Every structure is written in C-alpha cells, then in structure tokens.
Amino acid sequence: MKILVDENMPYAVELFSRLGNVQAVPGRPIPQDALNDADALMVRSVTKVNESLLAGKPVKFVGTATAGTDHVDDAWLASAGIGFSAAPGCNAIAVVEYVFSSLLILAQRDGFQLRDKTVGIIGVGNVGSRLNARLEALGVRTLLCDPPRADRGDAGEFWPLDKLVAEADILTFHTPLNMSGPYATHHLVDADLLARLPADRILINACRGEVVDNAALLDALSGNKKLTAVLDVWEPEPDLSLALLEKVAIGTAHIAGYSLEGKARGTTQVFEAFSQFIGQPQTVPLDSLLPAPEFAEVTLSGALSEAKLLRLIHLVYDVRRDDRPLRRVAGKPGEFDKLRKFYEERREWSSLRVICDDATTADVLKKLGFNSQLK
Ligand SMILES: NC(=O)C1=CN([C@@H]2O[C@H](COP(=O)(O)OP(=O)(O)OC[C@H]3O[C@@H](n4cnc5c(N)ncnc54)[C@H](O)[C@@H]3O)[C@@H](O)[C@H]2O)C=CC1
Numbered sequence: 001m002k003i004l005v006d007e008n009m010p011y012a013v014e015l016f017s018r019l020g021n022v023q024a025v026p027g028r029p030i031p032q033d034a035l036n037d038a039d040a041l042m043v044r045s046v047t048k049v050n051e052s053l054l055a056g057k058p059v060k061f062v063g064t065a066t067a068g069t070d071h072v073d074d075a076w077l078a079s080a081g082i083g084f085s086a087a088p089g090c091n092a093i094a095v096v097e098y099v100f101s102s103l104l105i106l107a108q109r110d111g112f113q114l115r116d117k118t119v120g121i122i123g124v125g126n127v128g129s130r131l132n133a134r135l136e137a138l139g140v141r142t143l144l145c146d147p148p149r150a151d152r153g154d155a156g157e158f159w160p161l162d163k164l165v166a167e168a169d170i171l172t173f174h175t176p177l178n179m180s181g182p183y184a185t186h187h188l189v190d191a192d193l194l195a196r197l198p199a200d201r202i203l204i205n206a207c208r209g210e211v212v213d214n215a216a217l218l219d220a221l222s223g224n225k226k227l228t229a230v231l232d233v234w235e236p237e238p239d240l241s242l243a244l245l246e247k248v249a250i251g252t253a254h255i256a257g258y259s260l261e262g263k264a265r266g267t268t269q270v271f272e273a274f275s276q277f278i279g280q281p282q283t284v285p286l287d288s289l290l291p292a293p294e295f296a297e298v299t300l301s302g303a304l305s306e307a308k309l310l311r312l313i314h315l316v317y318d319v320r321r322d323d324r325p326l327r328r329v330a331g332k333p334g335e336f337d338k339l340r341k342f343y344e345e346r347r348e349w350s351s352l353r354v355i356c357d358d359a360t361t362a363d364v365l366k367k368l369g370f371n372s373q374l375k
C-alpha cells in the first residue's frame with residue numbers, strides 16, 4: 001500500500017510507515033504523478049482536494065491534518081466512495097495562545113489591561129470555546145457569537161454579531177470558511193461591518209483569510225478611525241497584500257496553529273482515523289512523540305499581574321517572532337510557504353511547569369493551561 005503524505009506533517013513518515021510505503025511530497029502543488037499509484041493521501045490546508053485532483057486515481061482515503069476543511073470537497077469524496085477524516089481541534093490551543101500573545105502585546109503597547117476590555121468571540125467551537133475559558137479565567141468579559149450553536153440550542157449565552165460589533169472592544173474570528181448557506185462566513189467582515197465598528201477597536205483574524213474582505217480592511221485601516229488589526233490569514237494566500245501587511249499591528253504567515261503539539265496532534269488524529277479505516281486500529285500517545293521543551297520549569301513569585309503573565313507566556317511563545325520574518329520576506333515568490341515549511345519549533349504553555357508560591361496564581365495558571373504547581 002502506498003501512502004502519500006504532505007512533507008510538512010511532523011511524524012507522518014514515521015507513523016504511516018507502520019501501515020505501508022510512505023512518500024512525502026510538497027502540498028502546494030501536489031505532484032500529480034505521485035497520485036497515480038497512491039492508495040491514501042494525507043494533506044494539509046494548502047492542497048485543494050477535489051474531483052480534478054483525484055478523479056481516476058486509486059486513492060481510497062484522504063486525511064487532512066487540519067481543523068479547517070474548506071480545501072476539501074467532502075461531498076465529492078463521499079460520492080466517489082473515498083474515506084475522509086480531518087483533525088478537529090488538533091491545533092485549537094495553539095491558536096488561543098497566538099491570540100493571547102497578540103492581545104497582551106497590544107495591551108502593553110497601548111497601555112490597557114485586558115481585564116478592562118470586552119472580547120467578542122465569533123465562532124465558539126474548538127478554538128473559540130477554549131479562548132473563552134482562558135479569558136474568563138483571567139477575569140475578562142466575553143461576548144459569544146455562534147449562530148449554528150445558538151440555533152441548535154447549545155447551553156450558553158450567544159449574541160448576534162451586531163451586538164459584538166457595537167459593544168466588544170476586541171473582535172476575534174474563529175469560524176470556518178463557509179462560502180454559502182445560512183451560516184456563510186465569506187466576507188463576514190465587510191465594508192459595512194467595518195463602517196459600523198466604533199473607533200479604537202481591535203480585530204483579529206486567525207481563521208481563514210476570506211472571512212475578512214481584505215480590500216475593505218485595507219481601506220478601513222487607511223481611514224481616520226483608529227482600528228488595530230492582527231492577521232494570521234490573508235486573502236489570498238500566499239500572495240497577500242503588502243499594503244495591508246504594512247497597516248496591520250501583527251501579521252503572520254498562517255501559523256497561529258503551528259505549535260509542535262498542534263501539528264503532531266493533527267498527524268496522530270489522521271493516522272488513527274486511517275488505521276481504523278483499514279481495519280488496523282492504533283492509537284498514538286502524543287507524549288511518545290514530542291521532545292523535551294527548551295524551557296521545562298520556572299518558579300514564579302507572588303501574584304499574577306498581566307505584565308507578569310506576558311513575560312511568562314513569552315518564555316514559551318511570542319507572536320512577534322513570526323511577525324518580523326513575514327515583513328522581511330513578504331512579496332518574494334515562495335517565501336510565505338518557506339516560513340511555514342521551516343517553522344522554528346514552538347511549544348504550548350502546557351509544556352512549561354510553573355512552580356508558584358501563591359495559591360491563586362497557581363490556580364489561574366492551571367486554568368490558563370500551564371502545568372502549574374504550588375511550592
Ligand atoms: N490560523 C490557523 O492556523 C488555524 C485556523 N483555523 C481555522 O479556524 C476555524 C475554527 O477552528 P475550530 O474552532 O477548530 O473549528 P470548529 O469547527 O471547532 O469551530 C467553528 C465554530 O464556528 C461556528 N460557526 C460556523 N458558522 C458561523 C458563523 N456564520 N458565525 C459564527 N460562528 C459560526 C461553528 O458553529 C463552530 O462552533 C477552522 O475552521 C479553520 O478554518 C483552525 C486552526 C488553525
């Protein structure tokens with residue numbers, strides 16, 4: 001059995017070799033001839049998986065080591081009898097930690113406390129719900145918007161987007177890209193929404209570039225009303241607007257979900273799904289794959305201020321390490337994908353043991369996802 005895997009899937013060659021012959025290939029574009037004798041295909045978000053890629057090929061299973069699935073025509077796969085699995089939630093924690101790093105940097109830059117702000121979360125799934133829990137642990141007021149969940153009658157208080165636009169100081173988007181239908185998100189942020197946004201707001205897009213009309217955002221950022229934007233995703237990728245990159249406070253190359261844990265979970269989730277699909281079910285504990293982190297333990301004295309939290313989280317991940325290189329290379333062909341391919345190892349907060357002498361601090365840090373302990 002031949003299994004094609006995207007070369008940017010850590011641990012994929014090692015794991016899938018347990019099940020067949022593995023070939024690692026680039027995902028953008030995927031080499032067509034490698035598909036001619038492939039039984040299974042494991043991709044990331046840069047590969048469009050549809051009839052034009054797979055019609056007439058022997059592929060019987062597609063896995064995507066990603067949370068988003070807008071690059072996959074799953075209806076066509078089902079009609080062609082091809083098995084499919086994504087990796088829901090694999091990198092949700094990484095995205096949350098990206099958002100926290102961004103917000104605490106902006107808080108320091110602009111002289112505000114996060115706990116004095118209201119954060120509007122649009123899309124309260126794997127990312128949005130974890131973000132909400134961590135913000136609440138810090139005492140930050142949140143407003144949630146998730147019409148599909150509201151319509152399903154899920155527990156929780158969900159608000160229309162208009163209320164968040166009017167009331168939230170910070171809007172952060174964590175929806176799938178839905179091109180049509182009752183919950184369409186394509187250009188959910190458009191010129192009209194941006195015009196209604198009061199001054200001095202922060203807008204974060206770490207879901208899909210097309211959820212925000214990038215031309216309208218550039219216009220808004222070029223106007224007189226103060227607006228701060230953080231973009232991890234662009235319309236289009238990889239050829240983002242250089243003018244827009246210049247205007248955003250933080251701009252990164254679609255790496256919000258790129259913790260080592262997040263990528264490894266993506267690989268293990270599709271590996272487990274595929275092993276099940278072929279009747280050889282296997283599970284892979286994440287700890288069996290991951291190396292020791294660069295910083296494993298620190299001690300922390302006293303109460304937790306936001307300034308102290310900023311310094312602590314940046315021992316693990318500081319989003320500016322990804323903003324600078326994008327500004328350096330943006331516009332040069334191939335460089336956006338290179339930043340993603342040769343991504344410097346990044347860990348999640350849970351990799352850091354924090355020994356505290358203050359019980360409240362230990363408790364808050366645990367709720368934030370650190371491995372905290374009271375001395
Ligand atoms: N920048 C990056 O590296 C990453 C980006 N993503 C993107 O973020 C998206 C969200 O990720 P997850 O939370 O893991 O997905 P998820 O599927 O767990 O959650 C998405 C939530 O959005 C809600 N939703 C759908 N349509 C909506 C609408 N019109 N308005 C408001 N809410 C709506 C859904 O009901 C669901 O609760 C993914 O679909 C993916 O495109 C995900 C991981 C990493």
Ligand SMILES: O=C(O)C(=O)[C@H](O)COP(=O)(O)O
Pocket residue numbers: 008043044045046065066067068069091254255256257258340
């Ligand atoms: O999981 C998702 O959805 C994402 O956006 C991924 O973090 C994107 O990473 P690649 O699949 O493009 O490497």
